[in-house]
Amino acid sequence: MDNNKSCKSKLHRPKLPPWIRVKVSCGEGRKEVAGILKDLELHTVCSSAQCPNLNECWHRGTATFMILGDQCTRNCKFCAVNHQATPTPPDPEEPEHVAEAAARMKLKYVVITSVTRDDLPDGGAGQFAAVIKAVHARLPEAGIEVLTPDFNADPEALRTVLEAGPTVFNHNVETVRRLAGDIRSKATYDRSLRFLRMAYDMTGGKIPVKSGLMVGLGETDEEVKETLLDLRKSGVTILTIGQYLPPSKKHWPLARYVEPEKFEEWAEFARNAGFEFVASAPMVRSSYNAGELIHT
Numbered sequence: 001m002d003n004n005k006s007c008k009s010k011l012h013r014p015k016l017p018p019w020i021r022v023k024v025s026c027g028e029g030r031k032e033v034a035g036i037l038k039d040l041e042l043h044t045v046c047s048s049a050q051c052p053n054l055n056e057c058w059h060r061g062t063a064t065f066m067i068l069g070d071q072c073t074r075n076c077k078f079c080a081v082n083h084q085a086t087p088t089p090p091d092p093e094e095p096e097h098v099a100e101a102a103a104r105m106k107l108k109y110v111v112i113t114s115v116t117r118d119d120l121p122d123g124g125a126g127q128f129a130a131v132i133k134a135v136h137a138r139l140p141e142a143g144i145e146v147l148t149p150d151f152n153a154d155p156e157a158l159r160t161v162l163e164a165g166p167t168v169f170n171h172n173v174e175t176v177r178r179l180a181g182d183i184r185s186k187a188t189y190d191r192s193l194r195f196l197r198m199a200y201d202m203t204g205g206k207i208p209v210k211s212g213l214m215v216g217l218g219e220t221d222e223e224v225k226e227t228l229l230d231l232r233k234s235g236v237t238i239l240t241i242g243q244y245l246p247p248s249k250k251h252w253p254l255a256r257y258v259e260p261e262k263f264e265e266w267a268e269f270a271r272n273a274g275f276e277f278v279a280s281a282p283m284v285r286s287s288y289n290a291g292e293l294i295h296t
């Protein structure tokens with residue numbers, strides 16, 4: 001079988017500009033990660049969200065675990081995650097399975113995210129905490145980044161996650177204020193800012209707060225800058241900006257491909273605004289090179 005054919009990305013993308021290249025790599029690393037995930041019945045956001053960096057990351061032995069199932073109770077217009085079926089109850093074995101997978105993959109930095117679980121009283125915060133604790137116990141040296149939903153800005157849910165001791169707390173604002181209502185489902189721009197501020201205040205900045213947005217959704221350059229300033233004011237010190245690529249024709253349409261120079265301009269603007277770590281480039285995704293980002 002032609003490996004390259006079998007690994008072709010299914011991304012829907014109107015003609016790509018020359019600076020966007022999806023790297024195809026179907027080597028042993030990718031197969032090994034796929035085998036571990038299958039064995040332990042785990043999901044990753046890499047495949048559920050059709051991430052264009054999947055081949056590259058899996059080949060390197062990194063993956064972002066998506067806990068709490070693969071059915072989201074929300075339906076954001078840019079997102080490829082499923083939302084048709086009723087989500088299943090949290091799996092009590094999931095924390096150990098994630099820890100086992102992270103150990104088998106010899107990860108030094110583990111990224112954990114989830115679908116939004118508005119059906120659960122704590123939004124799934126308890127499961128996040130259990131996974132963090134299981135990974136800490138199994139891999140005490142590993143960094144752990146959590147990328148959480150907004151938990152409807154419930155302070156108790158947030159506290160549960162932070163008290164489990166992640167290395168970095170991440171929640172994405174996703175887009176600029178003007179577009180948030182049209183594109184995000186139930187989440188609001190201001191609630192996300194409030195949630196990020198809460199996360200910063202709860203630990204006094206001891207756990208760095210991270211956020212990110214996509215561009216190409218219809219925002220203006222000025223609105224991107226306003227969003228960066230809003231994030232800084234909310235205590236965020238780690239930032240990601242990447243190009244939106246519609247997962248299918250049914251998703252929110254692409255408004256523009258942003259040139260690499262513009263991403264660099266925003267990165268400089270962000271650093272001047274006080275962000276400590278910035279990843280801003282077309283192929284940057286929220287958890288792409290997450291460990292490397294805070295160690296550079």
Ligand code: SF4
Nearest residue numbers: 072074075076079116
């Ligand atoms: S909340 Fe929105 S972005 Fe997050 S997984 Fe659900 S549909 Fe996707």
